[in-house]
Amino acid sequence: MPAPTRRDRSEPRTGLAAKLALLPLGAAGAWIAYSRFGIDHRRPLHPALPGRHECLETPAGGIGLYGSTAAPGVPLLLIHSVNAVANAYEIRPLYRHYAGSRPVYALDLPGFGFSERSDRVYTPRLMTDAIHAVVAEIRHRHGGGRIDALALSLSCEYLAAAALEAPGDYRSLGLLSPTGFDARFVGRHRDRTRHGGAVARAMLNTPLWGEPLFDLLVSRPSMRFFLEKTWGSSDIDEGLLAYDHASAHRPGARHAPFSFLSGALFPDAPGHLYEALPLPVWMIHGVRGDFVDYRYAGRVAGRPNWVVDVLPTGAFPHFEDLPAVTRHYDAFLAEFGG
Template structure:
């Protein structure tokens, strides 16, 4: 006897439910038994690594190479599933011989606190504030230079607007917020987070297994190729990213990124409000080449916008060219790039 349509539908639904349950169980078992969540994580950069216990951003880690004299430079990595200070390594290595250089691990990444909490632009700004305050405590109250990559450029822009006396200049490499999708004239100090999506992703028992599936080596290579716009990625960066993404708590900040909580609502407006000297550089290859709103700032006297035939991490592909361009910008500031103190 053939089954009625309702019976067939019921059996199909039951089979689907069993399949999904089995897949989930398999994913959880693979994550718990087959993935090392405590891979050794060496320092991303040379120099001394320090931690700040902050009230608003939690424990924040940063690297310092401060043997040289001059205006301190703060470097800030981008935001992605496996972000960390290794992303600024070519710039850190270049400038550490001529001036004090600091590199921040933003909250949720690298050696900074990775607790399960809501990661937002405000949290990142507070971490930048705390780090800049510590740098000025060490080197004196004179303003510093700061450089940020990608989405973190909007965090740096807000931090500088809130404490403009702390900065001499800003450098933005491949900044997010000039494209058609993520440009922002929305409410100030807001984010695009969807709480329902964050709650769906970042909860046991499936949260960590889902993240483990996202940060396999093939998956990370795929996304780095989109960033570089080429199969010729930086292999050492991939290796370090993979280790960083397999630390305890590594999933929490990336899930906030995926659910939109780290994307500001007003990034374009932030850039338009900047009055400090700004050096902006972006590539022309890969998935991150939409800069349609750059004309809103490009003609301003405090902005210098340059491009290179690279992907979104030009400092890895052409480190000498990027360093020379940034040094030329710094040399145009009063006192020159070193601005050495006696």
């Protein structure tokens, strides 16, 4: 039998290399098929909070609104954060704590929870407009007086913008683990919706791979990984994880998160917003985890209208130490809430 030629020897290796090169494509195709036919994207979702639950029709679209209004007093509006799986469950401990002592409201921001999840570019302007609409409705229901509002994480920047545009709507602001005190504090103002944010979102949200890509992002292992980064430990709230997973598997769930991931939901130079606030402002944050960069907090900490508290927790301190959070907040309101 004649010896194989050099070409004969190379052909098996070339064939193997070609097969190996096709493996990622095969895996991607399999995941796309599994996402389409094997994952339920219409899972039932129960209300995240007790009390009245309704949908407000606003210029920002349909907004899911929770309310517990049996007790008298100055209304308190609670605003959840913005991330890939955000919803009103994130402020559940605070809502339940204050529900018996004053009127308490909480909304699902556009694109999250029970609010409209249509395919559009989600922007800081849209989020701020949603806050304006909800605050106007709350004030109308309670005689037109000013309210207290407390936001979590990135939503603190939207609340600050809303308060600057309508300072007469608010008695005080609460900022729980606010973003924007890192390098973005002094960043140059730039409209991300005009500089790549919309393009990046469109690339993520294509019909072929948008849903499968989001399904990878919101798998239980992935969600647990990011919550542990938020907590700075593995001792996360399992109820939040379960609700986030259900909320992320509803029709349209990927649209707002893809705007978030593309950068379109981050205001630039948030320090300009924070430093301009004339209202009493309470800020509290933790020191553990991946979201505790507060290098510019000193720019507001010494101001007479600001109170800054720090706890030895992660970025969701109200889940870890609710008594400490509410004690600090109540002390702030006792001093500035007149």
